Amino acid sequence: MAATLLVWIGGGWWAMGTAVQWVSAALARTPRREGALRHRPADFSVVAPLRGAADASPAYVGALRDLAGQGAEILICIASESDGAFAATRGLWPGAPILVGEDTTFNPKMNNVRKGLEAATRPVVALCDAGIALDADVLARAAAALSPEVGLVLALKAAEEPETFAAEIERAYIDGHQARFLLAADRLGLTVASGGVTLMAHDTLQRIGNWRGFNRWIADDY
Numbered sequence: 001m002a003a004t005l006l007v008w009i010g011g012g013w014w015a016m017g018t019a020v021q022w023v024s025a026a027l028a029r030t031p032r033r034e035g036a037l038r039h040r041p042a043d044f045s046v047v048a049p050l051r052g053a054a055d056a057s058p059a060y061v062g063a064l065r066d067l068a069g070q071g072a073e074i075l076i077c078i079a080s081e082s083d084g085a086f087a088a089t090r091g092l093w094p095g096a097p098i099l100v101g102e103d104t105t106f107n108p109k110m111n112n113v114r115k116g117l118e119a120a121t122r123p124v125v126a127l128c129d130a131g132i133a134l135d136a137d138v139l140a141r142a143a144a145a146l147s148p149e150v151g152l153v154l155a156l157k158a159a160e161e162p163e164t165f166a167a168e169i170e171r172a173y174i175d176g177h178q179a180r181f182l183l184a185a186d187r188l189g190l191t192v193a194s195g196g197v198t199l200m201a202h203d204t205l206q207r208i209g210n211w212r213g214f215n216r217w218i219a220d221d222y
Helices: 002-028 058-069 084-092 108-119 136-143 165-187 202-207
Strands: 044-050 073-078 098-100 124-128 152-156 196-201
Touching (some): 044 058, 044 108, 044 136, 058 084, 073 108, 098 108, 136 152, 152 165, 196 202
Parallel strands (some): 073 098
16 A cells, blocks of 8 residues: 555656646746846845855855956855854955854844845845855846836856765756746746845835845745
């Protein structure tokens, strides 16, 4: 009986996954039109939380430094100067704009980034997951969807350079299936989210109470 049940569960999961693949492939043949690019680098406040030396990779810190050189407001958030990310970031970017401090709420990420969200001054605020290499073109294309009716956009990430077998499995899902399943869930009216970059109009951020608006949930992207 148990074996039969497992077969049915496995077959059902396979059928659902196959259906999602075919339907999403069909939907992708008529993608949504991209909005006109309206933002330049100086329009963005990029809030970048780091925890641990591994988060402060040369590629990530270098991408943030490049954005700063193009005019973006970069707000690197680190819990304390004893965190390995602090020395690693300073070593790669001596003049990096680092904000230090941590709150004690149930939300670890928000504990770190609150200071960055409060310090942000530009028209668009981009709250990043650590390690996502951004450039001005990606930010501008993601923010194009913002409008008087749309105050928040989630830009999905693509995975590169996995270092372990588990990371390779995660990369395979993120790069091969993430967008398909999120699109399918969205079309079914389900609430879905996936880490990446959360972009908000600054006035939307203020309307929801800044960081307090996110602290009602377990994750900012949700």
